[in-house]
Each structure stands twice: as C-alpha cells, then as structure tokens.
Amino acid sequence: MNWIDNYVEGLIELYNTRDVYDLYDCLEIDIVKLDKNNILLLDSEAFYNRNYLGIETVFIRNNLSTRYERFILAHELGHAVIHTYMPYASFNRKLINKGKIEKQANYFALKLLNIxxxxxxxxxxxxxxxxxxxxxxxxxxxxxxx
Known part of the structure; x- marks a missing residue:
C-alpha cells in the first residue's frame, strides 16, 4: 500500500504534524462527539460525512479511550483523504468493496499514528x-x- 504511505507522508510534510487533532484542524474537518446510543452512529464508533450542513464532519462516540479515539479519528481521516470517490459509489453499495476500503483506512491510521x-x-x-x-x-x- 505504498500509495497510502505517500498520502500519509504528504500530509505530515504539508502540515508539519502527524497529530490527528491538528490535521483535522488544518483540513477543516469537524469532530462531533455523540452519546454511544445516538442514532447517527448506528451502533458504530464513528463515521465520516463529507457534506454535513456544508462541512466535512466526523461523528464519534464520546466514551472512547483517548488512544482508541485517536485511532478511530485517524481511520476516518483516511476515508476523508483517500476515499474521495465514496459519495458517488455509495449510491450503489454493490460497487463498494467495504472490506477493502476499511482495511485501507486502518492501514492509513496505523501509518499516521506511526504504529x-x-x-x-x-x-x-x-x-x-x-x-x-x-x-x-x-x-x-x-x-x-x-
């Protein structure tokens, strides 16, 4: 997944940080913490929305440990950065290899967090x-x- 390595390295070089919270600020992606039972989360830890009221937003559970929250935010940032085609493909879920895109986002998160x-x-x-x-x-x- 060298192409993902290039994205991560480019972000770090461009913004001079690998801190996930700093990158969210630089990219102007909002983080909204929600109760774990909030219907928007649909029993997941978080999700990324490319256009919520005109802005990019990650909705995330408010009860995650700090370390796991950083991983989840890095994972969702991976979707934001490397899966820019998703709004179009999401209309037909048969066109999406969910396992593949989730693995790519996990890889992005591990690289960004230097794990x-x-x-x-x-x-x-x-x-x-x-x-x-x-x-x-x-x-x-x-x-x-x-």
Whole structure:
C-alpha cells in the first residue's frame, strides 16, 4: 500500500504534524462527539460525512479511550483523504468493496499514528496481547501483524 504511505507522508510534510487533532484542524474537518446510543452512529464508533450542513464532519462516540479515539479519528481521516470517490459509489453499495476500503483506512491510521505491527517489540506477543496493549481491535492486528 505504498500509495497510502505517500498520502500519509504528504500530509505530515504539508502540515508539519502527524497529530490527528491538528490535521483535522488544518483540513477543516469537524469532530462531533455523540452519546454511544445516538442514532447517527448506528451502533458504530464513528463515521465520516463529507457534506454535513456544508462541512466535512466526523461523528464519534464520546466514551472512547483517548488512544482508541485517536485511532478511530485517524481511520476516518483516511476515508476523508483517500476515499474521495465514496459519495458517488455509495449510491450503489454493490460497487463498494467495504472490506477493502476499511482495511485501507486502518492501514492509513496505523501509518499516521506511526504504529508498525511488524516491529520487533511485538514479535513474541499474541494478537490478544498486542490488541490490549495498543487498544486496537483484533481484526486490525490480524490484518497487519505478519
């Protein structure tokens, strides 16, 4: 996924930060925290909306740990930056490979947050241990561990 690496490196170079909150400010994407039962979240942690009242917005649960919130925000930023075609394809869900775009957004988030699951420090740990230590879903660890 070298092309995603290029997006991440470009953002960091352009805005001189890899801090997800700073990048949201620079890109003028609003973050709106909602109660986990809010109907807008549809039982998920967050979602990105390209045009909510004329602005880009990420709606996110208000009860996430700080570390997990940063990952989720980085993931949603990935959708904003690398999936610019989504508003058009979303009218026909058969045209979207949801697993592929979610994996790409997860990869973007890991790169932005400088998390390398192939790092030596994770070598002898189980998937569950890494998941717990990084506060990331097991699926993310499974997709990028080896």
């Amino acid at each position: 390398n699951l192939k790092d030596e420090c994770y070598r002898n740990l189980t998937i569950n241990q890494i998941s717990s230590m990084l506060e990331l879903p097991i699926k993310v660890i499974n997709d990028f561990k080896i």
